[in-house]
Amino acid sequence: MMEKMLRKIFGHSTFRPGQRETIASLMSGEHTISMLPTGTGKSLCYQLPGYMLNGSVIIVSPLLSLMQDQVEQLMMLGEKKVIAFNSFLSYEEKNRALHQLHDYKFIFISPEMLKVDLVIKNLKRLDIALFVIDEAHCISQWGYDFRPDYLKLGEVRESLGNPLTLALTATATHKVKIDIIESLSISHPNEFIYSVDRPNIALKVDRVEHHKDKVDKLIEYLRVVKGPGIVYFSSKKMAEQMAALLKKEGLGEVMAYHGGIDQENRKLIQQQFLYGQLDIICATSAFGMGINKNNIRFVVHFHMPMQLESYLQEIGRAGRDGERSLAILLYANGDEQLPIQLAEGELLHENQIDWMIKWLEANPEAWNKLNDYETEMITLAGLTETNWRILKDFHQVAVDSGKDMYSLHELKDVMLKQMDVKRHKIKIVYDWIHFQSCRRKKILQYFDEEQKIRVDNCCDPCGLSIEDFMRNPTMVKNRNEETDWQRLLAEILINK
Amino acid sequence: MSLSYTEIVILHCLQRIEGQRTVYSVFHLLNGKKTSQTIQDAHLFHLSAFFHLFPSLTRKEFTDYIKRMENEQLIIQKEDLHFVVPKRDHWKAVDANILPKYVDGWRYHRYSRMLWERISLLVQVISHLNKQNQKYLPIQTKKELHVWLKKYLVQSKMSREDLAQGIYNELYTCLSHDDDINPVIFVIRLTGFNKIGLTASQAAEKLKMENDVYHIHFLNILHCILQKADESPEKFPLLNRLMTDVDKLTSLLTISASRTYRLIQKGFALDEISISRNLKRGTIEDHIVEIALNISDFKIDQYVSQLKQQLIVEASKKLTSKQLKHIRQSVPEADYFEIRLVLAKNGIR
Ligand SMILES: [Zn+2]
Numbered sequence: 001m002m003e004k005m006l007r008k009i010f011g012h013s014t015f016r017p018g019q020r021e022t023i024a025s026l027m028s029g030e031h032t033i034s035m036l037p038t039g040t041g042k043s044l045c046y047q048l049p050g051y052m053l054n055g056s057v058i059i060v061s062p063l064l065s066l067m068q069d070q071v072e073q074l075m076m077l078g079e080k081k082v083i084a085f086n087s088f089l090s091y092e093e094k095n096r097a098l099h100q101l102h103d104y105k106f107i108f109i110s111p112e113m114l115k116v117d118l119v120i121k122n123l124k125r126l127d128i129a130l131f132v133i134d135e136a137h138c139i140s141q142w143g144y145d146f147r148p149d150y151l152k153l154g155e156v157r158e159s160l161g162n163p164l165t166l167a168l169t170a171t172a173t174h175k176v177k178i179d180i181i182e183s184l185s186i187s188h189p190n191e192f193i194y195s196v197d198r199p200n201i202a203l204k205v206d207r208v209e210h211h212k213d214k215v216d217k218l219i220e221y222l223r224v225v226k227g228p229g230i231v232y233f234s235s236k237k238m239a240e241q242m243a244a245l246l247k248k249e250g251l252g253e254v255m256a257y258h259g260g261i262d263q264e265n266r267k268l269i270q271q272q273f274l275y276g277q278l279d280i281i282c283a284t285s286a287f288g289m290g291i292n293k294n295n296i297r298f299v300v301h302f303h304m305p306m307q308l309e310s311y312l313q314e315i316g317r318a319g320r321d322g323e324r325s326l327a328i329l330l331y332a333n334g335d336e337q338l339p340i341q342l343a344e345g346e347l348l349h350e351n352q353i354d355w356m357i358k359w360l361e362a363n364p365e366a367w368n369k370l371n372d373y374e375t376e377m378i379t380l381a382g383l384t385e386t387n388w389r390i391l392k393d394f395h396q397v398a399v400d401s402g403k404d405m406y407s408l409h410e411l412k413d414v415m416l417k418q419m420d421v422k423r424h425k426i427k428i429v430y431d432w433i434h435f436q437s438c439r440r441k442k443i444l445q446y447f448d449e450e451q452k453i454r455v456d457n458c459c460d461p462c463g464l465s466i467e468d469f470m471r472n473p474t475m476v477k478n479r480n481e482e483t484d485w486q487r488l489l490a491e492i493l494i495n496k
Numbered sequence: 497m498s499l500s501y502t503e504i505v506i507l508h509c510l511q512r513i514e515g516q517r518t519v520y521s522v523f524h525l526l527n528g529k530k531t532s533q534t535i536q537d538a539h540l541f542h543l544s545a546f547f548h549l550f551p552s553l554t555r556k557e558f559t560d561y562i563k564r565m566e567n568e569q570l571i572i573q574k575e576d577l578h579f580v581v582p583k584r585d586h587w588k589a590v591d592a593n594i595l596p597k598y599v600d601g602w603r604y605h606r607y608s609r610m611l612w613e614r615i616s617l618l619v620q621v622i623s624h625l626n627k628q629n630q631k632y633l634p635i636q637t638k639k640e641l642h643v644w645l646k647k648y649l650v651q652s653k654m655s656r657e658d659l660a661q662g663i664y665n666e667l668y669t670c671l672s673h674d675d676d677i678n679p680v681i682f683v684i685r686l687t688g689f690n691k692i693g694l695t696a697s698q699a700a701e702k703l704k705m706e707n708d709v710y711h712i713h714f715l716n717i718l719h720c721i722l723q724k725a726d727e728s729p730e731k732f733p734l735l736n737r738l739m740t741d742v743d744k745l746t747s748l749l750t751i752s753a754s755r756t757y758r759l760i761q762k763g764f765a766l767d768e769i770s771i772s773r774n775l776k777r778g779t780i781e782d783h784i785v786e787i788a789l790n791i792s793d794f795k796i797d798q799y800v801s802q803l804k805q806q807l808i809v810e811a812s813k814k815l816t817s818k819q820l821k822h823i824r825q826s827v828p829e830a831d832y833f834e835i836r837l838v839l840a841k842n843g844i845r
Binding site for chain 2: 072093264269488490496
């Protein structure tokens, strides 16, 4: 039965590890926590039951880009009854959708939208088959991506009549898992914990002296390794510059992909990659290549990641077909400065907080309706999107407990503490980069796991032969490049 | 020095303006700034085809172009920010073919983007319908486009094969056998079944064209489709129907000017409009000039006597300078509003 549905809707013939167990558990009506590593098809775990159960599936998802990706994946499968409730929707669109909620099978929703009474009211009217919390580690203070909004999910769940619940996460330590169960107050859930290890991805770190050596190293690799692949950068500018350079070096079809590219072009580039029209994407991590591409053969990090968790997510985009793939991290002396700077930029600075208190003294009416002053505060105090989210989260809690604007002083301490956490995470990556024995074992230790399987081509300290990841030099890429416009137009429109 | 396409365009515009406006009037023109001043200038100097050709050109980029050309003495600063182009004859050669045939910025700037969004989505959807494939991601994501498309498909009352063949035939007829069109510029951007279109910069690179040259030639094709579909709906029924729901008349005017226009049609006088809209008389005058420029059957007799109109037309023909003050000197009884209005109505620069 499950296999039949799988084939009919998704066109696969077998389940990946953990999918079948998770789905079977939900189908027998049990609350379920599944920890499946990135790239093993987490979303299938609620999509398939969605089709087998009557009623709607509500999916709480913390990241807008992630949500958009998942919606698009479903649309790719021909699903029309899907909607994403987030700040991308206009006021009218939101209203219209709210009144037609029962028309949707899959309802994606951001945690802040769940704070809106009207939304809850309309959700309550639905027959909810399944309540899904994606990236459930965000519930826990111990999770690397803690979202205060997520703390309310237990309440929300209760007000919706404790529907059947699935908590999904890619990487969670034991402490995080306990937090998830407690905050959601789900009793005796079935737990399916799969290793964060992706044995088919080999781990390699190259330490060099200068930035320039990294560029040389990158080009050297890209000349020989088998593609397609992604190279991650920390800035849009670098992604653009390197894409141009790699193109010039004749390394195939290369494109940059980042948040500064407009929507239409982003879509085109994503799809070109998916359909094999591109060899290399130079991307920033801000945008997940959410579209399932199974045959990504390598992921290179040109800059040092800010934490092991996000690093695993990003390299996890390689080798989803189970074939041998390569993850390379390039490190030049002093590279750890960049993530520290980025981390500082994400947090609110002491000066900014002092400025805001002053501004609020002059505009005291703003304290109770901070949202109305979003644009003003963002431009005047020079806040980033993340800055603003931190401020809003803090403000929410402060207002709820009846505090005034001077409570913002407490935010300074909070920021200092968060910076410590971030520094600590960066230090862990730094140590991992400089580690002299098995990198895989080290990662597993970090996630309280024991290494169960030994793999060939494990990591550079264990020894890996780069030859196994090279492309066959006699294989010439043969892209169908029709340049006769009439034939091209006919091919698109009328040829069968 | 070798000039980029954008620089040649800027030079061309500066040459037409002959130092009678600041360089930034050219920036506003290419950027498509919708102020009465820019719109009037566009018509006055016969540059309306250039309107909104480079909407993403930044002020800094523009200023850098000007500085570079000044350093190379291609342009000379006459007075503060007013530049002239010497060696006029040299640039005349460039002039004749500076814009591809169909490009008409002022006439089509509001529809080109919409036409592209609609046609690219339509082609993608038809391609997949025709291949009986439902599993794909629409390249255009705006809700209203999808609502429009649904309506379009229903109203065409055709089988998917016929629709695909129809669109193919019309695009083929529209784009082929036309020396001013290189259809590949357009076709490689289209997305269909298992074939994703190129981005503008990829297409330019592939065809070995400067980005701006590519952009203009792509616009040329969109404007060509708009023009041909508009002129021969019987020949291009499907293409024509792409844009029939768009209100073409009032969208020729700025929003504020179209409000003024409606009041004029109801019989209100200039001063009454100024009072009821709480706008300066000068602003309403600007609107009226804008209306005269864009709506061909608009009568101006109630604002300027027929006799004065004649005098102004004659004076402007005799004078080489387009500066209003020179016309004013030879027709002292006319004020500036009257002169501007008559020039606008008669399409004289
Ligand atoms: Zn190892």
